Structures are given as C-alpha cells and as structure tokens.
Amino acid sequence: MSVDRSEGDACEVLVVGAGPTGLMAASLLKRRGIDVRIVDSRAEPSRESRAFALSARSLELFASLELAEKLFDEGVINSSVELFISGKRVGGLDFDRTHAEDTPFSFILMIPQARTEAVLIEALGEAGLEVERGLEVTGFEQDADMVRVHAKGSGGEAKTLRAAFVIGADGAHSIVRHTLGLSFEGAKYPQSFLLGDVEVDWALDHDRFRVFMHGERIGLFFPLKGSRLSRVMTTDLSAPPASDDPAVASALDLGELAASFAQATSLQVRLKNAAWLTRFRTHHRGVDRYREGRVFVAGDAGHIHSPAGGQGMNTGLQDAANLAWKLAAMIRDGAEDALLDTYGSERLPVAKEVLRFTDELFTTVAGQSGWRARLRDLLAPAILGPATSLDFIQGKAFRKFAQIDIAYPAGRFVGQGEADGQTTGPGPGKRAPNAQLSRHQDVFDLLAGYSFHVLALSRKRLDEAEASAIKRGMTALGAAGVETHVVARLASGRCEGIHVPERADVFERYGLETEEAQAVLLIRPDGYVAWRGEGLDLESCRAFLGRFRVAAMIGAE
Template sequence: MDQADITCEVLVVGAGPTGLMAANLLKLAGVDVRIVDLRSGPSRESRAFAVSARSLELFASIGLADRLIERGAITSGVDFHVSGRRVGGLDYDKVQAPDTPFPFILMVPQSETEAVLIDALGKAGLEVEREIEVTGLDQASDQVRVTARRADGAPVAISARYVLGADGAHSIVRRALDLSFEGAKYPQSFLLGDVEVDWPLGHGRFRLFMQGERIGLFFPLQGTRLSRVMTTDLHASDLHADAPHAGDDPSHPEPLALEELQASFAEATGQPASLRNPTWLTRFRTHHRVVDRYRAGRVFVAGDAAHIHSPAGGQGMNTGLQDAANLAWKLAWKLGGTMRADAGEAMLDTYETERLPVARQVLRMTDRMFTVAAGQSGWRAHLRDLVAPAVLAPASGVGAIQTAVFRRLEQIDIRYPPSCAVAPGAGMRAPAAQLSRHRDLLDVLAGYRFHLLVLSRGALEADAADGILGRFAAVSALGVEPHLLTRQAGGRRDGIEIIERGDVFDRYGVPPDDGQASVLIRPDGHIAWRGDGVGVAGCMDFLTQSIGLAGSGRPDCR
C-alpha cells in the first residue's frame, strides 16, 4: 500500500477470524472492502480451537469447509473425569442431528482457520494491510474518517462508507465509539500450553478433568503432533489480573515454564502425562463481557470486540463468525443501490437486534458452564466432585440430552425475531437435507447469496415444471437464485433439483401427498420468508415491501 490515504466502501479493522470472514464475504458480495491489522503477521498460536457445526456450514457455503477440516481433528464428543475417573460424557455418535452434515466437533488451531481465510482472500484479490494501527474515527453524514498510523509512525488517513471493528477484546473501534462493555474477569487464572502429550488416554477426545480446585482440560488439535492442555493456576497472583484471555492478542504475555504446566496438568488429570515441544505457553485470565450496542451510526462491532466469553464450550470465535455472516450481506445490499434509503437503514439495524441477544445468551451459557466446572473452590469444589458422577453418568446415556447439548453448543437452533429481514414464522436456520445419493441441500445453497426454494413433494410433469421455472425470472432480477426441488420434472434442466428422498420436504414443512411450499433463505443461512404453494409472488412481495428492494444491482453476492 503505497498511498497515504485509503478510500473504500467498508473498512474492516482486525484480521482475526471474524474480520477475515467479514472481508471474504464482503469481497464475495462485490463490496469495495479493505482490511487492516495492527499485527505484522497472522496468528501463530492456536487460541480459539473449536469450529462449530454452524460455522462449518458457513465455511461450506463459500467452499472452504473441506480445506478447514483437513487441517483439524474431528472429535465425536467430550469425556468428563472426576478425581481421575471417567464418569460420563457427550457422545455425538448418539446425537440425532440429521439436519447438519457436520455432527462432530472440529478441533483446529485458530492459526489454521486464519490461514484458510487469508488464502481465500488472496485468491479473491485482497490482502490484509498490516502494521496499521487505528487511533481514532470521526463520523460524518456519508462517511467515516479514520485516523491511523504505520509501524514507522507515518500517519494514514482512511475514508470509508462504513467501518467494522473486529479488532479483539481491546478494540480501539469500540473505545472510540464509547460503547459499554459490561462484565468482569473471572477470579481464576489458568495455565495453557499447545504441546505434544504422552499419556495413556489417547488423543481423539476432548476431555474435562475435575479434581477439587484443580481443573484440567485436554483438546486434540492435530493428532499426536499438537494438543492443547489447560489447568487452573492455583498459585496465581495479582500480577496476572489484567492478562488477556486466551482468545485475545496477548500484548502482555505472562511467562510459563513447561515443567510447571506438566506438574499442574498431571495433578489435575491424575494421569502420568509428559508434555514436550511446546509451540505456545502462557498464563491467562478470562473475562465475560458484552457491548450494549452492535451499531453506532456507520460503525459496527463484531467478534471479541463485541463479546468475550470463557473458553467453556468453544463459543467465542463461532459467535464472531456468525456476526460477520449476519452483517456482510446487509451492508452489500445497502451499498449496492438496490434498497430504498429508509429500508436500508432498518436492515442495518437488524444486525444488532438479531446478534446482540445471541451474544448475551451465549455469555449466560458459557458463564454457567464455567462456574459449575471451574468456578468452585473449597468445600464447594469437593461437593461438586461428589455430586458430578451421579448427575453426569445417567445423563450420558440419554440420547435426548445428548442431542439438546449438541444443538446448543453447535449453534444450530438459533432463531431470529420478526423484522424487515425476517417474516413472521421464519428466522430459524435453514436445515440441511440429503437430496440424492451424491448431493446435499447445502450444495444447492452454495454461495453467499439469497436462494428461493420451491419444493414440490408430488411429481411434476414437464410443462408444470416449466411453468414454475418461467416465474423465476422476476426474483432472479432482484439478485435471488431460485431452485425447483421436485421428485420428477420430465428430465433434468437448469433450475431443477431432482429429489430422490423426502427428507427435505419433511424438514421444510411441505404438506403431504402433492403438497408444495416456498422458502426464501438469506445469505447467512437463515430463513427469511416461507409461503405455501408456488409462492413466487409472495416472495416478491416480501423482497420489495419488507426488505425494501428497489431494483437490481449487486445483492446476488456472486
């Protein structure tokens, strides 16, 4: 970047997973986007480690899921150990979740997640502009003027239509907006290491150990080559009170010796564990905080800049990725000139009304998980160890409980309230379904764009199918990709998906016999509108009246 000034439609501040996902989606949508980061290079530590089923569906929609999976470790559940003995766990092989093709936990270092997103961004023709520190911003009626400086101190002036702050827990964007960031740090301090582990329990399962006040965690990352281990730091002092949590950029890392981590981990697990070849060792304290607003005028926050959680459940990064998916298409449609001015502002407001409640709910869940598992001391910790086997063992054998926990942790049951972006009765995530021996609905929904599904449970003759296809031109002109899903249509033609099994009809509530239904799915994978029959006209009404589309432009996000 040779010029002193940067002008763009959207400036993304921060090149962690949330910022990188946002930049990828905005670029895919045809937005003139730039992304800057204070750091000289991408993360080398693992930091965030678990990618949820919902996030994998997002990666799949832009063709990146396989690249991510091949870099990580698939684990099918969690084992709980108390006083050195396994007392139960979550077995995802017992989970009933046929509506996602990813019924597992993907353990992958954050550095690998960032590498996949950076590579995709480069192929799209956009590079992260590094060693640029944002120092302030000023909003005008039609733009945001951002001040920044390079590593050598040279000033940089940036002008953007909109700014997204994805710059972590210590976000300068959030501070510049003077957003509230309510919460606190947990009292416990932790030791963390990404290491090779020799022990008798294997490397294929996520494990939680409870041993009085000592808590241990084991996360498989890359087979026997790399695992993450964490334990409670019972010798913590106030020196660590302000250390950032493991998901943040550790600007003030606390030193940790491998020998100390090994001794603490062996004590917590009750196992003869040997740790070697560390790639990251640190002490940290984790926080729980959330902003009061996601938007202030032309500036938005996402990811750790908007919410930070305990590491419990691996929710933080995944929540940030879904923040990015929710916002990017709304900015693209607003900037593309396809919406009435009043409708565009209302659409941007739905980013906060949809995502802020999710962040608060995730914060409550992770806070409860953390408090139960790691937030006990003294007699309460010993009481937990006595009670836990009686609770965990029976629950581990109940498939309904396993399924409920899976769906909550994997973020696949999140539903958005009615708004200009969600019709009454809609808002849930669009479920996946196997359409044929070799094709899933997620293949049809590929690409970060709107899709209209017209589903016909009954077989269609060729002329009936052609009649439906003829109605698709109107929604196509508004940037929506239409599909007819039916059992028969007189041969394969563009726009028709031949269905070999009825799962998709059941999941989308298509009436029995020869029933038909229509479903409009947003780029972020949530259902925007649903109608009975061949509802092309109803879909058009929703797009033009509720969403406020006024003409064709860039919203197809191709």
Template sequence: MPNEVLIIGAGPTGLVLALWLTRQGVSVRIIDKTSEPGTTSRALALQARTLELYRQLDLTDPVIAGGHHVPAVNMWVEGQRAARLPFEDVGAGLTPYPFLHIFPQDQHERLLIERLEQAGIQVERNIELVDFADRPDSILARLRGPDGAEQDCEARYIVGCDGARSRVRNVIGSGFPGGTYRQLFYVADVNATGTAANGELHIDLDEADFLGVFPIDDKGRVRLIGTVRDERADQASDLEFGDVSNRAIQHLKLQVDEVNWFSTYHVHHRVTDHFRKGHAFLVGDAAHIHSPAGGQGMNTGIGDAINLAWKLASVLAGHAPDRLLDSYEAERIGFARRLVATTDRVFSFATAEGRVADLMRTRIAPVLLPLATRFEAVREYMFRTVSQIMVNYHDSPLSRGTAGHIRAGDRLPWIAAGGVDNYAPLKEIGWQVHVYGQAHAELAAWCTTHGVGLHVFAWQPEHEAAGFVRDALYLLRPDTYVALADTTAAPDSLQSYFAAHQITPASSAA
C-alpha cells in the first residue's frame, strides 16, 4: 500500500499534519480541490504554544522572521484607549515567545508547502474526494481529478482537513451541532495610518458591532474584522468597504490609504460529534469552528494535527496498538468544546445589544479591565489562555501521576536557567525523560536500553519555583506533553507505563 495516510485539504492544518508525519517516516498523499494555495491573509495569529511546537520542524525561526509580533492588546471606548495589556511583560518567564505573533496565512502556507516539497511531497491540486469506504484494515477513496475522471486511492487512514464543509465528515456521518451567528462579519486588509495602526491589537467596545484592528506588520498594514447587524447585513453581496468603514475611521482615528482585500462572511460555532470513526479522522475546521475572538482557530487545528501525527506514526510503525488513536478524540474534543463555549461568551459580550449591554461595554468594562489587569495573576491567566500554553490533557487515558505542581497531561513548564533551556531537547520528536537534579544509574541504564532520551538538568531555584520536584522523573510524549510524573524516578514506573499502553518507544525499535 503506497499511501499510509491520505490527507484531504492543504490548508495550514493539513500541511502541518503532512510535515509531522513525513518527518516520522510515514508515507502521505495530500490533495486539495483548489487550483492554488490561498492568496489572501485570512488567518493571522500564531500563538506561543504553536511557536513552541514548531521548533520540532525548525519552523519557528522563519515564522518569526517573516511575521510581526504583537506586544499588546488595547481596549477603546468613545474614541479613547481605555486599557492596555502588554503581552511581553505578562508572558516573560512562561514561554520563549511571550507575544502574539502575526504571520498571514498565505505566507504560512507557502512556507509549509516549501518544507513539504523539500521532503519530496507535492500537494496534488484540482483533486477532490468523492467518497470513501472504510475496510477492516484500510480505506478505499474515490477521487475526482481536474478532467472529471475518477480514480481509486487506498490508504491505511484518511484525515479530513477539509474545512467547515468537510466531505470526510459527511461521509462518516458525524453531526456538527452548534449554530450560526446572526451577525454578518466583514474582513478588510488595508494600509492605514493613525494611533490604531501602531503594530498593536486594538478592540473597540463602543457599539454592538464588534470591531478589531489586527496589525499585519509594523508599517501600517492592518486587518479590520467587524460585524454588521442592520439592514446592510441583508445585502452582503453588494457591500463594499465604504459601507462599513466609518466606525473604524471615526472611533479609532484610522486614516485608510488603500484597501487590499475586502470580504464578508457568516461565522458558525460548532463541534462535531466524533473526531474519529474507524480509519477516518477529522482535524481543524472539519471538527470545530467558532468566532475569531482570540485568534484561536488555526492554532487549535495545528494542535489537533500534531496530537494525531505522533499517534498515527506510532501505530503505523507497529510501536503501539490501534487503540492509541482513540486518545486523539479523548484529548482534543473536550478542549474544542471549551474553546467554542469561551469564544462564544466573549463574542456575545462584545456584540450584545441593549442599554445594559452598552453600559457594560462602555462604562463598566473600561473601569474593571484596567483594575483587574493590575493583578499579575489575572494578566498571567489571560496570557496563558490566549497563548494556549494552558492546554492540558489531565483526563487523558495516557496521563499518569503527579510530581510537585506538575500533573501528567500538562505542557512541560519552560525554564531557561543556568544558561540551559529545558526546551532544547524537545526539538526531537520522540519519547524522552527529564530529571531536574540527579538521575539514578538504574534510570539511566533503562533509558539507554530502551532508546529513550534522558536529559538531566542541574537543579536550580527556578525549577522549584516552576513546580518541579528535585530528582523526580518526567516522561514526555513525542508532542512534548507530560505523560508520566513520578517522584520515585524508578525505572519500574516507566516499564509499567509503556506496558500498560502496549507502547514501544519509537526510538528504540528497529
């Protein structure tokens, strides 16, 4: 069987999945029904957690070099800035990337495609999925090419990265419960000058029509995202930028010099019933969609892809049983549901109508926000949430144990102390053990025998402050989340963990 994984959809989520699988030796085929990659900026934000994970494929540095990091978010009321939340101050010490990073989707896709081509994988375009059948050990897909001719493609697994109208989701019959916001959204990429074109993120709280100004670079190119709720919303196809621009120009004092792109659309808030059925998986927008509040959508899809990639690679290599793949839904569906609920609450607050809602936004929120953000705990919670470094798998069947303040399922805390970055070893995709302090000889011998990387960090006060226990064992999964936390640091705990899940560390198997 030449294709182990057939990927439907070559947006950022599908491309990231293909890259992670290819790096782990999995043969992939990736198709897309469009004739070319996207040419508009669309999704913009890359969160800190995505940048951390991108280190595994040496993507972080080119992404940062090619984009723009946003140092702060500003709240505006009645034409005045009411509050400013500086990301760099809040996130310092929590992540190597204490900022919101802007990297437009068209640039993002070009980088991912270039990396795939360097690995010998071409995106096959003008090809769409017609149908597929799930067999006992594989899937058989029916594909239609640009000339209308159809062909069969067999693969062990199929992954739908094909967006909100996913054909894969339709074939497996997984529902997509949720709803559609009644507001009409508009998006405009413009060249502008003025206070709100200073390279930071700006949100106008004045009216029930949401308005956000997202910097694309520090040279005045910005993305406006807003809503329209009056009679203009019924004429979406006829709307032009001039029909919706007055608020941005008047409230945020923008001078728009050039409109590069303008479009309108409706937004849904939905999560599919199942992320897996048989040999088929749903990833990204095919599994969950929500409002653009917080810049979470693309990052969540990328997180899905990385979570699934190491599990598919392990099963395909014979290093784990098929049931490992069930943990993909168990870990990601709960997060998706919480995210949709959270973004829905934020968006509903920003767009609620009526005198009470207006009072909350224009009088109460501008007073409470600056007061609340004076507290370090509040600022840190907000940053952890938006940056996705708070995402955890505590309830996963793959998580076992607690050592100090670190629970299995946590993202490993980032510490750069004594001139040593504890994230440096995480560039390798594979199981590894971290010990902060000293490692027993028996533990070192077990790791050597089983091909599991052992990384020992000299104990520092910063390790204790982050919640580590001195000399404890922290087993990290290939996606860098803590799988096992054990204060005894006994090799028997590792042996028991892998035996219980019937996993052979990939690096130790020939």
C-alpha cells in the first residue's frame, strides 16, 4: 500500500509526538522499510522528564536493535529496592535472587527519559530520519484511503500532511485522541508531589532505589549518577499545583523539597545543586479502544497512571513494538486489515492491567492518610520483612515489574498452543525467552533485529541427511523474507548453518523435555511466539506465516 504524493506532503505512516513511544514507533517502522515521518510541537527535545526506569522487556527490545549498550553507558544498573518505615529498613526486593535466567536483564536500568529519547533520536538520524519540530497537529480527517492531517508551523503557517496511517503518541493531552473522540476514563489522584533531580547528602549510599513511608508522607530515591545526581520525590501536603503539565507547573523551592523529603525519610538529609525541580499531580486514565480507522493511539495518549512501579514509559515502548510490524506487514506484505485490530485486542488488556496494578500499588503505599497511614506503618514491618525474604516473592515481583510474563490471546494471528500439540515451554502468544547456546552466543543473539524469525529446535540428534533436509527447508522459508535459525544436536561434528548448543538450556527453556523432542516456532518482530508446531513441520509454519506475509505463500507455489 502506498500514498499518492501528487497532493501535498505525504507518507505511509505519520507519527505524532517525539517522546519515547513515538520515537520507538518511528524507528521500528523505518527498520521495516516504511516511509515514515515524525512530528512534534516542541522546538527541541525534552531536557527534563519524570520517567526514569527501563524494565527488562524494554531492554530486550533495545538490545535487539543494538541500542542497549548506549543506554548502559549513561544509566545505572539497579538490582534492588529497599523499603523503609519511619527511617528503618523493613524489607525490599533483591533482583539478584530472582533466578530470571530467561532474560539477560534481571535489573532495572535507571536512566532519565531525556537520555532514552536522545539514544532513539540518534538512531533515527543514522537511519536518515529527523524529527520535524515546531509542527503542531491541530486536527485531521480520514476516509477509506488516507488521513489528511492539519498542522501549523512555529510561525503559525498552516500545513496539510497526508498519510496512509497515523500514530498518535502525543502524550496525556493528545490532540489525536481528542480528535478521534476516544473516551479517557479515570480520575486525578488527590495527592500532589514534589520532584527534583538533585545532589543528595545523607548517611546512605547512592546505589539503589529506595521507598520511604512515614505517615502521610512518602519519599522515593532513585540513583542516577552516583553521589553527583539523584532523583527524589515526596508527597506534597501543600495546595496542589495549578497545572498537571510539568512545563507550566508552579515553582518549587529546593528548601521545601529538602524539608519534605527529610520528613518522609526520617533521616538527616541535605539537598543541593538542583538540576530540575517541579510539582506535579498524576492521573489514572485509559481509552476504550486503540484504533479508529487509519488512526491509532499509543503510550500516554492511550493510558496514563501513577509512577508507581515505573510502568508508564515501558508500556508505551511495548505499544510501539506491537504496532509497528503490523502496519509494515499490511503496507509492505499485503497482510489483512484484521491484523491491525489485534493491536487493540492485545495491548488494551495490558494497559488495563497496568492501570489496575499501579493504582493498587500507589494506593497501598502513597494513598493512605490519617489512621490508615499509621496502621500501614504499624503492620508493614511484620508483613514486608517475611514476605520479601522469600525467593518466590522476589521472582514474582521482578517478573511483574519487568513485564516479561505478558501474554497475548489466541486468534487468527496467534496459534492455539495445546491444539498444535504443545505441552510445555513458550507457546503462541507468549514471549520467546532467552537461553544460553554456547560460551559466546544465546538465543537473543539469533533473534536480534525487528524481523520475523523461524526457530527450529531439535534435541534429537540429526544425521547428515536430516540436517541437510532441514537446512533446505529453512532456506526456502528465508526466501520468503524471514530470518531462519536451526538449533540442533548432531550425530557427529558440526554443520554450517546449524547452531549446535553446548548445553541443554535452550531445549529445557523451550519445553523440549525428551531426547527425541523437536519443535518449530514462528516468532514475531516484537519477540512473541505467533505459532508453534511440534516436530520439524516447516510447511505448517509457512502456511501460518502466510497470514502475515503474502510472499510466504507465493514462495510455496
């Protein structure tokens, strides 16, 4: 599908908003060969941001794009969360105890949102795409063929942009959402907060994330640059700010933040050298649908929630990863329009669960007042200490925050799992896990890049004829435009084009429990299993792939 460029500015996909979600969407679309534009009303990239944490699932995405190392250069690897009541440590999370061997990233990367955006902007530039700044979208209309988008430049001049599809990643005050008339049900939280990026002088170290509770006050400490810069946040018990927009929020004095944070921590604390100070309130809201015709919403345009758990930016990044390949499959590969509907059916339940989870977490920790806050402080030490001493609890908490156990429902574009004969291991709709193959390679090395992958696994030892046959079949699948990988034990030696694992991790993690077990998995660009078949049934894999790529079925003729 293409757009006639004879009438004004045109592209295949227009992304509105250059925050993390929009930048990721544009980057992924560009990687899939889509003619994409990204516009933002701001004259320059953001320098301040509330989002601060990247979860394991997001880091897996960045790693597949070869961008993770750039984030690590500027971020802080945080593997623990300490919980304090009235200045005394009462428990916490230690991600070193999670035994999450299916991800390379059993930690939270603490990095300001502005730096995450900078990495994505640089990657876009290297791909030949720049953010068009100072261009404010004011509305649009769509028909069966295109979307006509109205905008104005920094000087007030009117512009018309045309696109086959539009992604609204323009934040909580989204003009795209407003123009579509989507509901945005929810409410403001009654509490407001003080936030600052500052230098913290105290008796504790600057290495880990800490949560402080003391009556109606809550305090949060996030490590950013060792003792040089940290983020602190605390409850604001004064009048709420006049605006929810941090760009126009009422001024905050460093002394007020220091006094409030000291009360929340019950510690001697000195704050200095502030890089950013603000007051803010937060909401919990979500749309009822993610798509209207040719227009989609993603990230904060579709869901906003409390900062509890650091879920917001990560959820938006995964929205982008889910949507971009589907648009590319329709535009470039002739996939059915119904594939685009699965963006909403897959991601809307995730957003609702994030809203529920963050609201519950926020209410428990920061939403108490009066006798309820005092009761929480009284009971929490007896509950949190014993609970967080259990490795099971540590693992469950990490996987929830990391978003690595999210699964999508079966349907036309996600296989049926057990109906295909699968009993254990990752089935259709689940994330493809990592596993070690050798001293120098793991599964995620094979699945790098934002592409379809076919992964054939054989715990059964293949003789020369069997190895040659599976290689021929995979070569044919590769001709249909997918990446193919064979991981198998061999009867003797090694064979070019086949990865021979040095350990059994990959078979055990993918549910090949017997010495004769074999399986083929079709893995989507966003890292989720679309189809799985037991045995080495490549023709059934090709048939399912044809639901996404017409070329796959043409190659079979």
